[in-house]
Amino acid sequence: MTTKDKKLLHLVNGTISSLKTLLPLHNEFEPVHVVNKHGGFQFGTMVSFTGDIEAELILHGDSGVFSQIGQHMFGMPIEGELLESFTGEFGNMVAGNLSTLIVEQGFQTDISPPTLINETTKLVGKAVHIIVKIKDVGPLNAFLIIENR
Numbered sequence: 001m002t003t004k005d006k007k008l009l010h011l012v013n014g015t016i017s018s019l020k021t022l023l024p025l026h027n028e029f030e031p032v033h034v035v036n037k038h039g040g041f042q043f044g045t046m047v048s049f050t051g052d053i054e055a056e057l058i059l060h061g062d063s064g065v066f067s068q069i070g071q072h073m074f075g076m077p078i079e080g081e082l083l084e085s086f087t088g089e090f091g092n093m094v095a096g097n098l099s100t101l102i103v104e105q106g107f108q109t110d111i112s113p114p115t116l117i118n119e120t121t122k123l124v125g126k127a128v129h130i131i132v133k134i135k136d137v138g139p140l141n142a143f144l145i146i147e148n149r
Contacts, residue, residue, distance in 0.1 A: 004146065007053045010105050011098070011144050012128055015057065018097035019132055019142065022090070024072040027140075030131040035143075044117040044141075045091030051109040053102060058127075058143040059091050060117060066090065068137040088114035094142075 001009075012032055020027075044060030063083060070078030070086040078086050091114040102109050130142040 007055075007107070008128065008144070008146050010102055010107070011053065011055055011057075011146065012130065014098040014101040015094070015130055015142050015144060017101060018094045019130075019140075021097060022093055023069065023132065023134065023140075025069065025137060026135040028133045028135075030133065032128060032130050035127055035129045036125070040120045040122045041117050042120060043087070045088050046115045046117060047091050047095035048112040049095070049099065049102075049109050050112070052107040053109050054146070056143075056145040057091070057095050057098065058117070058145070059087075059094060059140065060143070061140045062138055063087075065134065065138045065140055069134070069140075084116055084118065088116050 016029060016032075019029075041058065041060040043063045043066065044058060046056055046058045049055045049057070066087045067078045067083055069090065070083065092111070095111045095114070099109050099111050125145065128144040128146075130144070132140045132142070134140060
């Protein structure tokens with residue numbers, strides 16, 4: 001297994017582990033697959049990783065999915081500016097947890113502040129796609145884009 005493959009494996013396994021840890025709702029993970037491009041993101045967040053692993057993590061879904069996650073985490077409706085803030089912070093929590101797991105595997109990494117995606121943004125290039133089906137809420141999509149280094 002190449003170093004790049006090992007890094008990708010740690011990213012995928014760590015992302016799944018982080019989402020299982022942080023999602024307060026019953027969920028199921030679909031089989032992981034690689035996509036060459038995605039039609040477009042309407043709402044979500046992106047966090048970049050630097051250091052030994054150069055990658056981007058994009059979490060995307062309907063704004064209602066993030067609202068429901070936030071409501072289950074905090075026990076109150078999450079909407080408007082609070083929803084945007086929560087979405088970025090949720091991405092930060094997932095990326096921070098993932099970063100900790102990566103460091104435990106011997107890689108040094110740091111994360112960027114989250115970037116909110118709130119208009120149509122298209123993914124160009126190859127990415128690993130992880131779909132989490134959250135019961136009674138809907139799907140949450142995670143995309144991992146690893147740099148060619």
